[in-house]
Amino acid sequence: MKNLVIIGGGFAGFWSAMSAVRQARFLRKDSSLKITMISLDEYLSIRPRFYENKFKDMRVPLKKYLDPLGVVLDVAKVIRIDHKKKNIFTLGSNSQEEVLSFDGLILAAGSQLSRPSIPGFEHAFNVDTFGDAVLLANHLKELSDFRFPSAASRTFVVVGASFTGLEVITGLPERLRSFDLPDIQFNFILTDRSFSIAPEYSSEAREIISWQLEKEGIQFFAGEEVDSISPDHILFKSGKCIETRTIIWCGGLKANPLTSMFPIDRDCQGRLKVDQFLRIDGQKTIFAAGDVAQACVDDEGHTSVMSCQHAIPQGKFAGNNAVNALFDCNLIPYSQPRYVTCLDLGSEQALLTSGWGRFPKMTGISAKKLKTEIMSKWIIPEKDVEETVKISVPVILHNEG
Structure with a gap:
């Protein structure tokens, strides 16, 4: 044996x-x-x-x-x-x-x-594990129970402007709308030490991403490196300080x-x-x-x-x-x-790219439907065990066309 x-x-x-x-x-x-x-x-x-x-x-x-x-x-x-x-x-x-x-x-x-040795890093949320995701969800629910009482509680900062950070920040407006508090105005801030949003994407793709951020009222602070984190604010090495109760780390x-x-x-x-x-x-x-x-x-x-x-x-x-x-x-x-990406960009918006240059191939509702299908079907095992075994055959995925 x-x-x-x-x-x-x-x-x-x-x-x-x-x-x-x-x-x-x-x-x-x-x-x-x-x-x-x-x-x-x-x-x-x-x-x-x-x-x-x-x-x-x-x-x-x-x-x-x-x-x-x-x-x-x-x-x-x-x-x-x-x-x-x-x-x-x-x-x-x-x-x-x-x-x-x-x-x-x-x-x-x-x-x-990746957890850098930043003072106060333990005060940041993340979506690395299921438990981490639940902690963030519970935190947002707790803030909503008190109707987001302060400016800091209505300000949300995501650190990291690549794939995960973009999906987190563009998904936040819709998540907060689910609390049904239409009279409350929120502030969304995306930061990165890079001077570009999603630098791994093509310039054409970045234009689409930037347009969606602007549409959702999301600010981008470029070239900002985190100095320290506290329960009620984040401090950058530039001296900039943002008062916030919610810092989500998506730094790789x-x-x-x-x-x-x-x-x-x-x-x-x-x-x-x-x-x-x-x-x-x-x-x-x-x-x-x-x-x-x-x-x-x-x-x-x-x-x-x-x-x-x-x-x-x-x-x-x-x-x-x-x-x-x-x-x-x-x-x-x-x-x-074959290499593609399908980036969720929030309500009724996603971006499908093709090739290692990550050039746009599909956007809008069609791309959003595809993203939903990928997340709910394509990457999930078949319900039947033997069917799951059958589709485990190694297959080489070639580029289309």
Whole structure:
């Protein structure tokens, strides 16, 4: 019996498990393989939706899928990986250290909010985890219960003018309108140390984004670096101070620190560089997928980004290849030339872009409907377990046309 361990229950980890089950069946090795997933909790969190106001269907029970397939779910925290002796050390709910051995490993531990050493950072909200999103929602509800009594309570500051920050700030006006307090005027401020909104987007896309910010009355403070944060204000190094009760940090992500357990180069986000089969350098049966992996996606040198767009396909490839590696079968090279983004920009507005230049392809209500479909259907597992297993086959996503 061979042991395949998957660390992480997010998009990459979940689809690694589905693909591993499918491929083991295909090779008729399912009775010779034990698959274990180690996750911090029992849910696949639909993290890209944490900026939303409604929390229904934002967490998918892992056991619903894993139990019928015979995949063991170990709810624990991984504290150390010994890749030479092939041992994983965990802490469970009983705070007792346990050791799990493996023959094959898929590291799919995801990413976490980058938390700078800014005085008072703990006073900022974020949407990194489900718990963080709930804290923000409860905070907004509490302010509404008191009818946003002060200017500071009616002022909302989002730090970070890239993808997540834009979705958070443009979603706030609609969230606050849901409290049905039409007589209250709110102030929305987006800040970034960069001098440009969404610098990773094309100039044409930035024009659309800027237009939507202006339409919603959202101010953009460019070139501002945070000096300190307090419960009732945020201070910038320029000396500018904004009185606010709500500061939401969207300042970027970094890979799970478990990547440091492997003595190889990591990129600026802490991700492990993997080969064309998603193997960690020098390891025949150890793979990485999702936000912990820096993978080449095409022949032009582009590398994956931290998003479910890359995590889901990588999970399918990693699960397939891990099983094949354990049973001495050929591996499938990962490739994903197609790259699109669909950015939510608030009420009845979204922006679909195509290519690494992020050029506009669709806007308005049509793009908004597509965004809703992506968030509610495309990235969610099928309700039927066996149907979910069937669609875990690795597929290369080519550019349209």
